[in-house]
Amino acid sequence: MGYDVGRFQGDVDEDLLCPICSGVLEEPVQAPHCEHAFCNACITQWFNQQQTCPVDRSVVTLAHLRPVPRIMRNMLSKLQIMCDNAVFGCTTVVRLDQLASHLNDCEHNPKRPVTCEQGCGLEMPKDELPNHNCVKHLRTVVKQQQAKIAELEKASAEQKHQLAEQVTEAV
Ligand SMILES: [Zn+2]
Ligand SMILES: [Zn+2]
Ligand SMILES: [Zn+2]
Ligand SMILES: [Zn+2]
Structure with a gap:
């Protein structure tokens, strides 16, 4: 097209x-x-x-x-063309052969990765930043880590149990 x-x-x-x-x-x-x-x-x-x-x-x-x-x-x-992100506020006009390189670092690109500077340091597409909530994000991270810890504890408990059984058999 x-x-x-x-x-x-x-x-x-x-x-x-x-x-x-x-x-x-x-x-x-x-x-x-x-x-x-x-x-x-x-x-x-x-x-x-x-x-x-x-x-x-x-x-x-x-x-x-x-x-x-x-x-x-x-x-x-x-030819001089307006940036694809004009609708997002970009006023840049570039030569057609420069368009691709401009799009790469156009700060109005809604999908450009940005880093949250409110504390959590998460990288996300720029258009998700307004809906981003550090506390919510960190809570999910903590939950995931708690789940991981619980899994590890379960695995280690099972290993101990197996070990105990082997010891009993050996005696
Ligand atoms: Zn023809
Ligand atoms: Zn065509
Ligand atoms: Zn642009
Ligand atoms: Zn954040």
């Missing part, structure tokens, strides 16, 4: 749009003769239905597809 045209600053050249999803081309490939370009994911899905070019219906198969020319890739990588 391509990128939503609305996320780009300024006009996007029509040649950079995918005819299947009408978004801006993502991982574009092109048909060999008509040179129509599509998102890799879009055309792969389309070929499940029919092995033709979706624009002019000429026969094309997956094996015929090739990468788009360098000039087209350059045009795409220079």
